[in-house]
Amino acid sequence: MHERVHQPAPQSPDRPDTVFALVAGLYAALLLSPAVVFAAAVAYPLGAGALYIALLAVLTAITTAGTVAVGRVRGVVERIGASRVARGLAVLPVLGMVGYGVAAASVDAPGTDGVVAAGIVLSGVGIATGMALVAMSRTRYARAVVEDESVRAEWKAGWPQPRRMRIQIGAVTLYLAGAALLFGGEFVGLGAYEWIGALAFVPGGAGLGWGQPRAYRLAPAGIERSNYVHRRLYEWDGFASVSVSEDAVVLYRESWWRPAFRCWREEIDDPDALIDALDDHLPRA
Known part of the structure; x- marks a missing residue:
């Protein structure tokens, strides 16, 4: 019998830790502060020095308010970590960049050019901060759901050779x-062709980690996968099947593009104990 369970996000009795709350407050400030100062600059033209001070003040105020607000919401970390749209936290700043670009082209007001430039830069920082928030929330969610005593199998493995080697050669x-x-x-x-270099540089850097060994744990809620940075729980209903060959154990995802x-x-x-444990949860491909 294949047992496939969807684990709801636990309602933690504890409030978010200070580090998470601070990063969340900073994330909100990076997204909102330039927009607030930009609107103020359009309504009340200010000099460059005044705009700089205003931006610092708004950044500090929103970071503080966001940290306090997030720190009071119980279970918010687990809900974000369990959400399938959590990665949107890294996408929102990209939309902010687009918005500031549109504002630069359509609004002609004294002092706004500097605010727009600051908004684009802070949105770039917001992308990294959003990615950190996603990793932090998923790690905390996995920690809350997967109990050590419930883990049935643990292993560390990467993609089979020579496929891993081919991927690494291509990525490098x-x-x-x-x-x-x-x-x-x-x-x-x-x-004139630097843009082509950028198109190769970014996926090449991302591909350096493809196929490398990851640590896995099999639990009643699903498969926990981790690396040196964060942990993530993949629930059983996100998998379709498992296949076993002489050289690899492959877990196929429910969505074909994953x-x-x-x-x-x-x-x-x-491997035999792992395969027995997987057979209790997933059908063979």
Whole structure:
């Protein structure tokens, strides 16, 4: 019998820890502060010095208010960590960048150019802050749901060889070639093609981690996967099936566009015990 359970977000009796609340408050400030100062600059033209002081004051005020507000909401961390739209926290600042770009093209008011530039820069910082919030919330959610005594299997594995090696060679090639063109193209007469370097540099850097060993834990709620930065719980209803071959154990996701979890059997300490545990939750592909 295949037991597939969806684990609801636990309602933690504890309030968010100070670090999470502070990062959440800073995230809100990065998104909102430039917009508030921009609106004030349109209504009341101010000098560059006054706008700078106003931006710092609003940043501080919103960060403080956001930290206090988030710190009082019980269970908010777990609800964010369990949400499938949590990654939207990293997307919202991108929309902010677009908004500031539109404002720069459509609004002509004294002093607003500097605020728009600051808004774009702070939105860039907001992307990184949003990604940190997502990682922090997912880690705390996994910690709240997965109890050590309920873990049935633990293993650490990456993608099978030689596929892992091919991915790494491709990623390193993209990364180095993109970096050379992006940062050095101007010196060899290829400055017009720096954008191509950026298109290769970013996915190449992201691909450096593809296929590398991850730590896994099998629990009643699902599969917990972790790396050096954060932990994430993938519930059983997010998986479709499992396949077992001579070289790999592969967990296929319910959505076709989501990458499967591929684990090289050579790196699994007890593959037979793991396969038995997986068979209790997932059908064979």
